[in-house]
Amino acid sequence: MSLGLVEKTASPTVTKLGGQIGAEIRGITLSPDLDEASVAFVYNAMLEHKVVFFRKQSLTSAQQEALGARFGTLVSHPTVSSAQGTKHIFELKARKGRAANTWHADMTFMASYPKASILRCIRPSPYGGATLWANTATAYRSLPQPLQDLADKLWAIHTNNEYDHTDLIAERDWEFIQWQANVFAARVFEAKHPVVRVHPETGEKTLLLGQFIKRLVGFNLPDSRALLGILQGHVTRPENTITWHWQAGDVAMWDNRATEHRAIADFGQEERELQRVTLVGDTPRSVDGQQSQQVVNGTPNPVLLLEQTGTWGPRAQD
Numbered sequence: 001m002s003l004g005l006v007e008k009t010a011s012p013t014v015t016k017l018g019g020q021i022g023a024e025i026r027g028i029t030l031s032p033d034l035d036e037a038s039v040a041f042v043y044n045a046m047l048e049h050k051v052v053f054f055r056k057q058s059l060t061s062a063q064q065e066a067l068g069a070r071f072g073t074l075v076s077h078p079t080v081s082s083a084q085g086t087k088h089i090f091e092l093k094a095r096k097g098r099a100a101n102t103w104h105a106d107m108t109f110m111a112s113y114p115k116a117s118i119l120r121c122i123r124p125s126p127y128g129g130a131t132l133w134a135n136t137a138t139a140y141r142s143l144p145q146p147l148q149d150l151a152d153k154l155w156a157i158h159t160n161n162e163y164d165h166t167d168l169i170a171e172r173d174w175e176f177i178q179w180q181a182n183v184f185a186a187r188v189f190e191a192k193h194p195v196v197r198v199h200p201e202t203g204e205k206t207l208l209l210g211q212f213i214k215r216l217v218g219f220n221l222p223d224s225r226a227l228l229g230i231l232q233g234h235v236t237r238p239e240n241t242i243t244w245h246w247q248a249g250d251v252a253m254w255d256n257r258a259t260e261h262r263a264i265a266d267f268g269q270e271e272r273e274l275q276r277v278t279l280v281g282d283t284p285r286s287v288d289g290q291q292s293q294q295v296v297n298g299t300p301n302p303v304l305l306l307e308q309t310g311t312w313g314p315r316a317q318d
């Protein structure tokens with residue numbers, strides 16, 4: 001069956017771009033009408049290379065949504081509204097150099113966070129604005145055995161409500177800080193995840209870390225930060241990453257269970273526009289089979305409550 005596909009699609013090729021992560025697929029034009037075998041080809045390449053790239057595509061927002069649905073069930077962001085006229089498109093429209101410029105996997109503040117994301121470049125910045133991905137499976141394998149043994153036992157709380165505002169405060173970007181508080185974290189989600197999860201499809205152990213981590217369970221903040229710094233350092237070693245310089249039309253698709261990513265906010269006051277869809281993921285399992293849990297599920301942000309009601313929580317019944 002797959003032989004028929006390869007003939008039909010003029011032999012798609014997968015070209016490795018980095019030693020540990022990343023490949024470009026050529027010979028496939030992305031469309032919601034891809035045949036089953038092409039969908040499987042792309043998905044399997046993604047599982048193997050963690051992130052795959054396509055140049056010179058011409059998807060519309062609606063086609064990107066329909067294409068995403070070929071690989072799984074689409075899921076919207078829990079707090080940020082989808083782009084106008086779309087059901088599930090998350091808009092990354094930067095002005096003033098804003099970008100998701102900290103290492104993270106998408107939406108890990110949800111217990112069942114997305115298994116994959118598909119990002120499409122509408123308008124690249126005229127310079128800069130690249131995106132980096134890191135392989136969290138090779139990162140785990142690069143740990144010395146005693147550190148693997150420790151990581152296997154660690155759990156962490158991930159939240160959408162503890163963004164590091166240091167840079168934004170330094171730049172006096174009050175508008176974006178307000179957006180973080182009033183939109184991104186208007187409702188608070190926190191999930192408890194194992195630091196090492198077993199990938200449900202490849203069986204690999206991957207490190208589940210990134211920007212949304214608040215702290216390690218059972219550790220004080222200084223110890224938590226020190227340990228996370230050591231582990232995260234293995235994820236983001238340059239040799240463990242791939243950098244993609246966007247052109248209009250490019251599409252990247254990554255395994256959100258086996259990668260972290262970040263943008264580089266080095267495009268000054270220029271504009272940069274991308275759109276993303278995410279696919280429903282399973283609930284992670286630790287090395288010993290325990291599942292992640294949603295520990296806070298969309299409660300109103302206490303700081304907003306304080307502003308609106310003058311109390312930190314629901315008013316006491318008196």
Ligand SMILES: [Fe+2]
Nearest residue numbers: 100105106261
């Ligand atoms: Fe992201």
